[in-house]
Amino acid sequence: MPxxxxxxxxxxxxxPGHHVHFGREAPLRLDCGVDLVDFTVAYQTYGTLNADKxxxxxxxxxxxxxxxxxxxxxxxxxxxxxxxxxxxGLPIDTDRYFVICSNILGGCIGTTGPQDVxxxxxxxxxLDFPVITIADMVRAQAMLVDHLGIDKLFAVIGxxxxxxxxxxxxxxxxxxxxxxxxxxxxxxxxxxxxxxxxVGRQAIxxxxxxxxxxxxxxxxxxYRGLAVARMAxxxxxxxxxxxxxxxxxxxxxxxxxxxxxxxxxxxxxxLRHQGITFVDRFDANSYLYITRAMDYFDLSKRYGGVLANxxxxxxxRFCVVSFSSDWLYPTRESRAIVHALNAAGANVxxxxxxxxxxxxxxxxxxxxxxxxxxxxxxxxxxxxxxxRNLGNGA
Amino acid sequence: xxxxxxxxxxVDLQIIADMIETGSxxxxxxxxxxxxxxxxxxxxxxxxxxxxxxxxxxxxxxxHGLSVVQGDADTDLKDYPDxxxxxxxxxxxxxxxxxxxxxxxxxxxxxxxxxxSFPNFAHWRVRLQLGFRGRMPVSQSMPHQWYETPNIHxxxxxxxxxxxxxxxxxxxxxxxxDGSGAQRGIGRSFFLANLLGxxxxxxxxx
Numbered sequence: 001m002p003x004x005x006x007x008x009x010x011x012x013x014x015x016p017g018h019h020v021h022f023g024r025e026a027p028l029r030l031d032c033g034v035d036l037v038d039f040t041v042a043y044q045t046y047g048t049l050n051a052d053k054x055x056x057x058x059x060x061x062x063x064x065x066x067x068x069x070x071x072x073x074x075x076x077x078x079x080x081x082x083x084x085x086x087x088x089g090l091p092i093d094t095d096r097y098f099v100i101c102s103n104i105l106g107g108c109i110g111t112t113g114p115q116d117v118x119x120x121x122x123x124x125x126x127l128d129f130p131v132i133t134i135a136d137m138v139r140a141q142a143m144l145v146d147h148l149g150i151d152k153l154f155a156v157i158g159x160x161x162x163x164x165x166x167x168x169x170x171x172x173x174x175x176x177x178x179x180x181x182x183x184x185x186x187x188x189x190x191x192x193x194x195x196x197x198x199v200g201r202q203a204i205x206x207x208x209x210x211x212x213x214x215x216x217x218x219x220x221x222x223y224r225g226l227a228v229a230r231m232a233x234x235x236x237x238x239x240x241x242x243x244x245x246x247x248x249x250x251x252x253x254x255x256x257x258x259x260x261x262x263x264x265x266x267x268x269x270x271l272r273h274q275g276i277t278f279v280d281r282f283d284a285n286s287y288l289y290i291t292r293a294m295d296y297f298d299l300s301k302r303y304g305g306v307l308a309n310x311x312x313x314x315x316x317r318f319c320v321v322s323f324s325s326d327w328l329y330p331t332r333e334s335r336a337i338v339h340a341l342n343a344a345g346a347n348v349x350x351x352x353x354x355x356x357x358x359x360x361x362x363x364x365x366x367x368x369x370x371x372x373x374x375x376x377x378x379x380x381x382x383x384x385x386x387x388r389n390l391g392n393g394a
Numbered sequence: 395x396x397x398x399x400x401x402x403x404x405v406d407l408q409i410i411a412d413m414i415e416t417g418s419x420x421x422x423x424x425x426x427x428x429x430x431x432x433x434x435x436x437x438x439x440x441x442x443x444x445x446x447x448x449x450x451x452x453x454x455x456x457x458h459g460l461s462v463v464q465g466d467a468d469t470d471l472k473d474y475p476d477x478x479x480x481x482x483x484x485x486x487x488x489x490x491x492x493x494x495x496x497x498x499x500x501x502x503x504x505x506x507x508x509x510x511s512f513p514n515f516a517h518w519r520v521r522l523q524l525g526f527r528g529r530m531p532v533s534q535s536m537p538h539q540w541y542e543t544p545n546i547h548x549x550x551x552x553x554x555x556x557x558x559x560x561x562x563x564x565x566x567x568x569x570x571x572d573g574s575g576a577q578r579g580i581g582r583s584f585f586l587a588n589l590l591g592x593x594x595x596x597x598x599x600x
Contacts, residue, residue, distance in 0.1 A: 319456065338463055339473040347443065349456045350463040354449060372456050379459015 015074050015110045017044050017067060022143050034130035038119045041144050042110025043067050043102035046086060047094035049150070054386060056150045057092060058141060059101040060158030060165035063290055064230075064282060066109035067101045070094070075109075075281045084365055091374035096381070097154060104165075105140040106132040106290055108283035115216065115283045127213035132289060134161070134297045138168040142176070152176050154386060155377060159183035159362035160329065161290070164297050167337070170318070171299060171310040179380040181373065183321045184362040186333035187307050187340065188298035193328065196236055197291040200229030204284045213285055226284040227275030234274045239325040239358030243267060300340075307340035314341075317383070318348040319376040321369060323361040349376060403433050405575040406511045409595045410483055413509055413567060414438060418480035421445070421504060423467045423497075424487035428455030435460070443479075445470060468492045471500035479505040486535075486593070488512045489545040495557065502563060502600055511595040514570070516550035516588045534573065535593045551580060551588045558598060567597040 019042050022028065027035035044067040049056060059069055059082065070086040072079055086092045086099055103111035106129070114129035121128075145153065156169040156177050163185025170180045186193075204210055207225030211218045235243075247267040251257065254264065263269040303309035318341055322334035331352045341348040353369045355361040362369065380386075403411065407430045414420060416438045422431050425444030428451070434440035444462035446452045455462035463470070467484070468491055482505035484497070489512055491497045501508040513535035514520075523531040530540040538545065549557075551570060558565055568580035570591025580587040580594065587594070 317461065335465075338465070339470070342463070342470075342473040343475060345475055345478050347441075347461050348463055349452075349461045350465070351452050351456055352449060352464055368453055372453055375457030375459055379456075379461075382459055 015042065017042055017110065019043075019110060020144060020147055022140070022147075028136070028139060028143065030130050030136045031133040032131045036105075036112075036130065039105070039112035039140075040110070040116075041102050041105075041112075041140055043100060043144060044069065044071070045101075046070050046099040047097055049098040049148075053150050054152065054154060054384070055096065056098045056100060056145070056148075056153050057155045057157060058145065058153055058169070059086060059092065059099055060137075060141070060156065060162035060169075061101060061104065062158070062160035062162050063233075063294065064278065064287075065162075066107065067103045068109075069099065069101045073281070076277065081363055084363075085370065085373070091370045091377065092157065093374075093377075097377075100144070100148065102141055102144050104137045104290065106137070106286060106293065108286040109281075111140070113283065114213075114285035114289055124216040126216065126285060129285070129289060131292060131296075133293050134164045135168050135172060137293065138165050138172055141165070141169075142173060145176070152178065154384070155179040155181065155380065157181040157183070157373075158185075160185055160359065161294055163329075164294065164299075167299055167310075170314065170316050171303075174311075174314045174316050177316055178384050179317045179319070179377070181319045181321065181376065182334075182337060184323055184326055184329050184334075184359055185337075186329045187300060187337050189295050190333075194295045196232065196328075197295055199232050201288050201291060203228035203232070204288060207284075210284065213288075215284070221279070222284045223279040226279045226282065226287060227272075229284075229287060230278040230282075231271040231275045234271060236328045237358060237360045239327065239356055241325060241356040242358050242360075245356070246270075307336065308343035311341055311344040311346050314344060314346050316346065317380050318346055319372070320348065320350040321362075321372060322350075322352045323355045323357070323359070323366075323369075324352055325356045326359040326361065328359040403429050406571060406593055406595055407433070407485060409569055409571070409577065410485060410509050410511060411438065413595075413597050414440065414481055414483075416440070419478070420481045420483060421474070421479045422483045422485070423471070423501065424484060424490075425455060425460075425462060426451045428458060428460040428462060430483065430485065431455065431460045431462070432458060467497055471497060471504065474500070474504045476503055477506060481505055481507050481509055483509045485509075485511045486513065489548050491547060494547045494549075495561070498557070498561065498563075502561075502598065506599070507566070508563075508598045509595065510554070510598065511593060512549065512554065513545075513593045514551050514588065514591045515548040516552060517592050518589050519573075519592070521589075533592065551591055551594045552584075554594070554596065555580075555584075558596070563598045563600065565596055566599050567595075569595045571595070 023037045027037040065081045069082045070080040088095045103109045106113045114125045118125045158166045163182035166182040204225035207222035209220040210222035250266045252266045252269040257264045300307040322331040338350040420442045422444045431442040452464040482501040520531040570578045570587040
């Protein structure tokens with residue numbers, strides 16, 4: 001089972017990039033009723049904010065991604081998770097837009113989460129950390145946007161859990177954004193998705209090294225449970241076609257099966273590798289809190305069960321994108337968003353991109369997807385007269 | 395923005411565009427690659443939206459900054475609220491609808507006006523092909539063979555006028571187009587329009 005650097009996931013406070021502290025003067029009231037009084041948000045920016053601060057785009061990351069969108073990850077040295085999307089000349093063109101990406105509340109890559117020290121007790125939060133929601137994450141992002149002195153964002157963009165944040169942004173702060181791109185996402189977490197998350201959480205909690213969530217004081221980490229959680233989740237990010245194309249039933253480093261439980265098949269070896277590399281960069285309790293936030297996500301609930309009410313009278317221009325082989329957030333979920341936006345009279349575009357790469361397609365090389373995002377943003381920039389402000393180097 | 399290539403649009407689309415007031419809100423149902431929406435945006439300051447079934451059409455439209463939703467008019471129009479648009483356009487698509495009457499009903503519910511264009515099944519060439527050759531007609535405005543056509547509900551100019559009367563809609567404007575693109579007001583000679591019109595464009599009000 002996993003090998004690891006025992007300290008890796010605990011080093012997040014030392015990560016490079018920007019950190020800002022909030023909550024001491026005005027605490028963040030969380031959906032669970034708790035006031036968060038002292039917390040840090042870690043973020044990265046790319047590109048230049050123009051003179052009238054009208055070209056800012058917030059990029060919202062998915063469950064296990066982070067603020068290192070377009071640069072090598074400081075812990076793993078792997079390229080940024082949206083390197084194909086964010087950068088000079090790319091669809092989210094950092095020559096034209098100022099991109100902000102913060103680590104989410106409850107995360108473990110620099111923003112306050114359960115592995116950090118509770119200022120009241122002086123000990124790590126562990127399971128005393130308050131349960132957070134997608135809306136809480138968005139409120140923390142809005143505090144960051146305030147801190148940066150930006151009144152109105154040009155766009156908020158994100159895939160998967162990032163897409164949920166985009167929807168929350170549009171529901172909570174429609175007057176603070178021009179455009180919204182919820183990608184490969186859903187207006188609420190389905191029973192199937194909750195079920196998969198529960199498998200992951202149970203794997204973590206069944207690990208004896210979890211110690212009821214208090215592993216930090218036992219100088220332990222539930223690596224095995226977290227690796228299993230990651231392996232199970234990773235399957236849901238791919239499609240059967242993608243797995244078959246990549247691995248089929250090919251054997252790993254052998255000609256015959258071992259008649260045992262080694263990683264005989266390439267797909268087993270791949271999943272084990274995914275699990276092992278994940279535990280070096282992620283905290284198990286964070287995984288519990290973030291999956292919970294996704295499970296609790298049900299945007300229509302706050303609006304009398306009618307999703308359209310979340311977007312009533314909105315002036316935000318939406319572009320909803322789904323991928324044909326995504327079975328975690330299938331196209332019908334995106335259609336539900338589009339139908340609600342239509343019912344609310346919103347300005348909405350919607351495209352289903354043909355891909356056999358499953359849910360992960362939104363982070364992979366999908367030229368049609370990239371063309372749609374670039375074109376949509378260009379159209380919005382034209383509509384809002386943003387072109388006039390671009391390229392002035394202000 | 396590929397605007398040079400979109401300066402001129404199909405003659406029936408031009409007639410539709412001419413019927414639309416500057417600065418209005420338009421929903422183009424079955425907007426294909428967004429040629430009409432693009433024209434309306436650039437020359438009539440229209441706030442336009444589209445619905446299109448084909449992925450290619452939607453991708454191209456959205457990539458050009460147009461607001462287009464991938465969807466099926468037969469099922470998705472019901473999601474739009476009443477009176478959300480000034481005009482709802484259905485160009486060369488009515489005959490491909492599973493329920494053209496229901497679609498027309500939704501168009502008039504969603505919009506203050508509806509603009510509908512369709513190939514006229516009573517055109518003399520069609521009558522000749524069916525009457526003398528005994529073959530399903532194939533023409534410029536009906537380019538498909540019977541076994542591969544998406545068109546399942548053909549109608550004639552006369553049929554359409556009867557349907558509008560039945561549904562209680564007022565025909566504000568009606569134009570028949572012959573094969574060379576010449577226009578003829580349908581009101582002036584109803585019989586001739588039905589015989590000579592290869593396609594027709596109607597502007598309807600509630």
